[in-house]
Amino acid sequence: MGSSISKKIKSVSGSGTMTHNVEGNLPLLKGSPGQDSDNFTSKNKLLALVVDDNRVNRRILGMFLSKLNVDSLEAENGQQAVDIFFGGASFDIVFMDREMPVMDGLKIIGVSANNEKEEIAEFMASGINEFHTKPLGSVKLATIIWGIDSSSF
Amino acid sequence: MATGGLKDQLDVLVNSMHREGVLDEQFRQLQMLQDSSNPGFVAEVIALFCEDSERILAELGKSLDQAVIDFPRVDAYVHQLKGSSSSVGAQHVKLACIQFRQFCEENDKEGCVRALHVVRNEYYNLRSKFEIMLQLEQRIQAYEAKLQK
Numbered sequence: 001m002g003s004s005i006s007k008k009i010k011s012v013s014g015s016g017t018m019t020h021n022v023e024g025n026l027p028l029l030k031g032s033p034g035q036d037s038d039n040f041t042s043k044n045k046l047l048a049l050v051v052d053d054n055r056v057n058r059r060i061l062g063m064f065l066s067k068l069n070v071d072s073l074e075a076e077n078g079q080q081a082v083d084i085f086f087g088g089a090s091f092d093i094v095f096m097d098r099e100m101p102v103m104d105g106l107k108i109i110g111v112s113a114n115n116e117k118e119e120i121a122e123f124m125a126s127g128i129n130e131f132h133t134k135p136l137g138s139v140k141l142a143t144i145i146w147g148i149d150s151s152s153f
Numbered sequence: 154m155a156t157g158g159l160k161d162q163l164d165v166l167v168n169s170m171h172r173e174g175v176l177d178e179q180f181r182q183l184q185m186l187q188d189s190s191n192p193g194f195v196a197e198v199i200a201l202f203c204e205d206s207e208r209i210l211a212e213l214g215k216s217l218d219q220a221v222i223d224f225p226r227v228d229a230y231v232h233q234l235k236g237s238s239s240s241v242g243a244q245h246v247k248l249a250c251i252q253f254r255q256f257c258e259e260n261d262k263e264g265c266v267r268a269l270h271v272v273r274n275e276y277y278n279l280r281s282k283f284e285i286m287l288q289l290e291q292r293i294q295a296y297e298a299k300l301q302k
Binding site: 052053054055056059060063064067097 | 182183186191194197198201202205233236237240241
């Protein structure tokens, strides 16, 4: 996952502070939505996925995004978000609540064949949860997914 | 009454809610999202918020009435209410929910019962003001529609 993509695929909304969900250097979304929003309107229409079990939060974020000329689809939980992804939809950005019923917000794992310190730092700064070098075998994957101690294999 | 007078009344009400801390800056952000293409946005959000809040408050009442309290479940409900109150700018409700979650973390039943009482009071105070606000908005919109004819 490139760092430019992982910068886009952020962010974890905490408990519903909707105006502060976007972090990182996304040029289209600096500043506060709703204020001088014309200056921040997306020139190329983006598609966002809004994942939150709270319909008030989804409605409000959807409206903020609409004002910025960003279309959005909604999901009530992580499972629905996964289903939408597997349905073939392609998103420019995902806003995902961390605590939800059925399935919580997704963990974002960065992988790369490079293990240069500066690159790893840049990757982590983009907001991923963890970084691992390739190749990923079943043992490492089990550790990542379930925290299983690899020495048990 | 001319729309100017109604608009003044609405401004006075909303400003007083901000001054008292019942609403915070987030509500102003919502108002700015409303325009001619979405004239009912604020009313819609308020309606959703009130429906969800009352459902949650009812569930909280039931949950705290049990012999054995499921504190994680109670906390989950309060978390939801905190989230939506934060999103609409309902500051007092949000702050009451933060306190409520503290009692949930401490597994303090009495604290939770007291906190629910506070949250309910704050919510119903807010709801009554929202009702007045929406009535004023409806009257303003009705007058303006009439003037355009």
